[in-house]
Amino acid sequence: xxxxxxxxxxxxxxxxxxxxxxxxxxxxxxxxxxxxxxxxxxxxxxxxxxxxxxxxxxxxxxxxxxxxxxxxxxxxxxxxxxxxxxxxxxxxxxxxxxxxxxxxxxxxxxxxxxxxxxxxxxxxxxxxxxxxxxxxxxxxxxxxxxxxxxxxxxxxxxxxxxxxxxxxxxxxxxxxxxx
Amino acid sequence: xxxxxxxxxxxxxxxxxxxxxxxxxxxxxxxxxxxxxxxxxxxxxxxxxxxxxxxxxxxxxxxxxxxxxxxxxxxxxxxxxxxxxxxxxxxxxxxxxxxxxxxxxxxxxxxxxxxx
Numbered sequence: 001x002x003x004x005x006x007x008x009x010x011x012x013x014x015x016x017x018x019x020x021x022x023x024x025x026x027x028x029x030x031x032x033x034x035x036x037x038x039x040x041x042x043x044x045x046x047x048x049x050x051x052x053x054x055x056x057x058x059x060x061x062x063x064x065x066x067x068x069x070x071x072x073x074x075x076x077x078x079x080x081x082x083x084x085x086x087x088x089x090x091x092x093x094x095x096x097x098x099x100x101x102x103x104x105x106x107x108x109x110x111x112x113x114x115x116x117x118x119x120x121x122x123x124x125x126x127x128x129x130x131x132x133x134x135x136x137x138x139x140x141x142x143x144x145x146x147x148x149x150x151x152x153x154x155x156x157x158x159x160x161x162x163x164x165x166x167x168x169x170x171x172x173x174x175x176x177x178x179x
Numbered sequence: 180x181x182x183x184x185x186x187x188x189x190x191x192x193x194x195x196x197x198x199x200x201x202x203x204x205x206x207x208x209x210x211x212x213x214x215x216x217x218x219x220x221x222x223x224x225x226x227x228x229x230x231x232x233x234x235x236x237x238x239x240x241x242x243x244x245x246x247x248x249x250x251x252x253x254x255x256x257x258x259x260x261x262x263x264x265x266x267x268x269x270x271x272x273x274x275x276x277x278x279x280x281x282x283x284x285x286x287x288x289x290x291x292x293x294x295x
Contacts, residue, residue: 007209010209018201019196035204036211039208043215115195118192121192134196162182168189169185172192
């Protein structure tokens with residue numbers, strides 16, 4: 001097996017991995033720890049990576065599995081689901097939110113940095129919804145690659161991304177109303 | 180249309196999450212990679228040498244030829260070089276005993292009477 005240039009792989013993937021981890025974890029310390037664990041695991045398991053496939057997608061699969069394993073362990077230990085919204089008052093889906101608020105929100109998001117608002121909204125989504133959004137709308141992965149990472153059929157992935165985007169919009173609008 | 184707007188909103192939202200990885204993290208990851216790198220075994224080195232390019236075959240052949248030549252030269256017995264040719268002694272001639280020669284003599288001249 002040829003020797004792997006890990007420095008080059010780290011240079012090429014650290015930023016994406018960190019963004020992905022930040023989107024999943026929502027805070028810097030957990031994101032750093034998750035990225036380190038994912039790279040350590042990737043170094044141990046590199047033999048299972050098919051060189052014909054992009055490293056990035058394989059690595060994101062490793063990272064996502066580690067995150068989901070971690071959340072499941074946490075839930076088991078604490079008897080509390082991490083998939084529940086954390087802020088019942090602020091994150092309740094406001095069904096009566098008028099559609100006319102949607103366009104200004106998009107404009108504002110496109111114009112300004114709203115990482116705090118977005119992170120807060122992301123935390124209320126399920127880990128799978130977060131992962132799908134991050135892979136497709138942040139990392140720019142294709143649907144097929146994202147489906148491979150998520151380990152689900154393409155059609156399932158399509159419906160998941162539609163649901164995840166809708167859920168994110170609802171959370172953001174709700175936060176706009178309450179903030 | 181609704182899905183398109185949702186996608187646009189999601190992309191705009193995700194854009195704000197784009198942050199560079201801290202430099203300390205990248206450095207930590209590279210250190211981790213160096214520490215985990217297994218030491219190269221002797222066999223791996225030998226295998227790499229054998230898998231070398233065409234020049235390696237030439238170098239290997241030259242090395243083998245030199246080794247064979249050295250072995251042959253070392254196995255040959257060492258001899259003092261001949262400094263000068265010594266003159267050969269003359270062959271020794273011994274006079275045959277006269278009596279013995281006389282016994283061998285006959286008066287045979289090839290005539291019939293000589294046979295008797």
